[in-house]
Amino acid sequence: MATDSEMIDVVQVDRPGAIGMPMLHKAIFIGLLLLGLVAPFMLYPIFLMKVMCFALFACAFNLLLGFGGLLSFGHAAYFGSASYISAYTAKAWGFTPELAILCGTGAAAILGLAIGSLAIRRQGIYFAMVTLAFAQMVFFFSLQAPFTGGEDGIQSVPRGYLLGLISMAPDRNLYYFVLGVVFVGLLVIYRIIHSPFGQVLKGIRDNEARMVSLGYRTSRYKLAVFVLSAALAGLAGATKAIVFQLASLTDVYWTMSGEVVLMTLLGGMGTVFGPILGAAVIVTMQNYLATFGDWVTIGQGIIFVVAVMLFREGIVGVIARIIRRPL
């Protein structure tokens, strides 16, 4: 009789070791870049920039959930606080856009370090609850703090001059700057996932106890990925503030934390490209169905239920399974 090992239908990953970015991923990245370059000639640039910012936000969140195995219910805190800092430094201190975005990103990283070091001591749903609780504190702080503008937020943020030279006022100029920021952000996330550090993260996600038994001090790795994820979510929020010339309570509200979960699950958590698609679908829905008011929320709810019930792996996850290639 044949042993079970001979009969099993084994899945061969397209590379035994690690030999850089697979061709397929390279092709998708190039395709996305080309699409990004020509898109503003066909679609409204502001809408496209919104999609890109949320795609980066969702990918940053997915880095934590899909590759670190940590479900944060409070990622709006990093997105929103970065948005406030970026808007404030650009408006009150006249920072150039890239500097304002850098400040926002740094602030989100520091906030991530503070909240993360407390949250990673908890597991599973308790971890999610702690992140949510801290995010609510950030929300109430944003509501009360003098510099955030309360209910009004920080409005008419100047787009400024990139490096003090290139005016960001024309949508087309700003668009290509944002495309650059987001694309680099996505490449950074890709590299993190496919680094020696990323390999340790996958181990922790797959089986934390086993990693501990191999001598890994897993909480340090979890904190590191938490900070990275918070910083990249901050990069997205800070950029968004410059695009819309606005930082408001919406960015730190808990619904924002929920939306990023939805985008990630819909596109495919733990996939490289899923959150980008998830963000595109959700933002498009919000934009084109905006006239239907509350129906958007209901539509999102339905999508969420369908996504969770029918295809847990998300859209890109399903495609990856069909073509038997990681995406």
Next chain:
Amino acid sequence: MAPAIAIGSAFDNGHSVSMSGDTILEASGLTKEFKGFVAVSNVDLKVRRGSIHALIGPNGAGKTTCFNLLTKFLQPTRGSIHYNGQDITAMQPADIARLGLVRSFQISAVFPKMTALENVRIALQRRRGDSFDFWRSERALTEFDDEALALLADVGLTEFSATLAGELPYGRKRALEIATTLALNPEMLLLDEPMAGMTQQDIDRISALIRRIAANRTIFMVEHNLSVVASLSDRITVLARGEVLAEGDYATVSKDPRVVEAYIGAGHA
């Protein structure tokens, strides 16, 4: 003669004989209570360096709990643990692994979404220390590939190196776990039912492997298959209801009337 042990002296983690002499792992008065229920009760245990020591007993006897205590995955209620003469009772589990005391798990513990090669490599990667280099390509890890492949070959998994661990048949998963553990080159292995649920063919292969790796290591294993225990182990400790019932070689232990009773009482052959 070696002088008396200096308290708190740093011991060599290598496979050299330390000053604690023949005992590599010692537990005294080890006790674990779960909300009033005593799972492990006042266990005294000495594992001799270089031996294959088996821990047997009916289901629910507290064997896995013992392993969890010895590797600090659980905090003992009372008692102390010494490894190579060093008191490890207050240490963190990851740090105990770094001392060379590495455990496996009763339930299969591979990394399912990683390939067999990556499973072994993640253990080899420990040598890079606490590295957080998220900016470097994973190409940096290919330096471990040859060694990982050699370890896979050792357990008969060469042809599965590119297979996702989650897709491997059960026996192969257990073999992969052993390869992963061996990648750390631990001085002592704690194996929790390494052969449970395996075919006879797999059992023979893993038995031979354990005998081979025991040449320069200490092995402490929980195993239900008594013929495996009889053929492999130098010494056997029998646990029942959290207490040590008997200890000795197979001939002694298997004749002990209390052991026979405990096994029959629990419905074992």
